[in-house]
Amino acid sequence: MNVSQQILEIKGLCVNYGGIQALQNIDLTINQGEVITLIGANGAGKSTTLKAISRLINYRSGNIYYNGRDISRYPAYKMVQLGIAHSPEGRKILSRQTVLDNLVLGAYIRSDAAIKADIELQFKTFPRLAERRHQLAGTLSGGEQQMLAISRALMSKPQLLLLDEPSLGLAPTIVRDIFAIIQKLRETGITILLVEQNANLALQIADRGYVLEAGLITLKGKAKDLLNDERVKKAYLG
Ligand SMILES: Nc1ncnc2c1ncn2[C@@H]1O[C@H](COP(=O)(O)OP(=O)(O)OP(=O)(O)O)[C@@H](O)[C@H]1O
Numbered sequence: 573m574n575v576s577q578q579i580l581e582i583k584g585l586c587v588n589y590g591g592i593q594a595l596q597n598i599d600l601t602i603n604q605g606e607v608i609t610l611i612g613a614n615g616a617g618k619s620t621t622l623k624a625i626s627r628l629i630n631y632r633s634g635n636i637y638y639n640g641r642d643i644s645r646y647p648a649y650k651m652v653q654l655g656i657a658h659s660p661e662g663r664k665i666l667s668r669q670t671v672l673d674n675l676v677l678g679a680y681i682r683s684d685a686a687i688k689a690d691i692e693l694q695f696k697t698f699p700r701l702a703e704r705r706h707q708l709a710g711t712l713s714g715g716e717q718q719m720l721a722i723s724r725a726l727m728s729k730p731q732l733l734l735l736d737e738p739s740l741g742l743a744p745t746i747v748r749d750i751f752a753i754i755q756k757l758r759e760t761g762i763t764i765l766l767v768e769q770n771a772n773l774a775l776q777i778a779d780r781g782y783v784l785e786a787g788l789i790t791l792k793g794k795a796k797d798l799l800n801d802e803r804v805k806k807a808y809l810g
Pocket residue numbers: 589590592594612613614615616617618619620621661769
């Protein structure tokens with residue numbers, strides 16, 4: 573695979589919430605097929621970065637390029653059409669709809685004939701969802717809801733998947749299952765931007781990483797190097 577092709581480039585991104593500067597001049601690049609992780613403490617600006625990319629929030633200044641195209645002024649709905657899918661923090665599944673309905677909704681931008689087959693493919697990847705296809709999503713366990721959120725994002729057939737805290741609040745065995753799925757996804761060639769509090773696991777699975785502190789990128793590099801970096805060890809790998 574050609575890993576040198578840039579799929580996403582963020583240049584000088586600044587986001588404000590009222591008077592608070594949440595992101596200050598962020599630069600970040602993602603190459604085709606890479607898994608990039610963004611690590612940082614609570615409130616560092618990780619979710620804000622993902623929301624800016626998928627355009628769930630507006631940004632004050634900066635540019636975002638996707639496959640070389642400046643998408644900074646595009647509306648949110650365009651992002652999914654372009655191939656950017658966001659599995660948000662807190663999952664945001666439709667709890668009064670069934671598992672199946674959530675997956676169908678994930679494919680809302682598509683009109684091709686392969687949607688049914690792709691749902692079955694999702695059920696192969698996530699067997700726990702297959703058994704529960706007619707269950708209301710709100711009654712799923714936390715781990716199952718997380719799987720549904722990822723699976724729903726995949727139904728739009730994204731080129732770039734934004735994953736916000738997939739392991740949040742889950743028991744260690746489920747966290748392992750989720751990471752095994754992310755590992756499998758990367759083998760399919762999909763590009764992933766992974767936000768995680770579990771820096772150790774995230775750096776083990778990622779190619780490169782960025783460290784975000786109070787809205788600033790303070791460190792970046794190969795995931796292996798970050799795992800061995802004394803500053804990262806002290807602050808995030810405890
Ligand atoms: N809608 C909002 N209005 C005002 N401030 C916000 C809003 N969303 C986020 N913030 C603030 O921006 C900062 C960054 O928030 P963000 O959610 O990006 O952090 P995070 O790194 O994802 O944290 P966590 O690990 O807790 O999820 C925080 O100080 C937060 O309080």
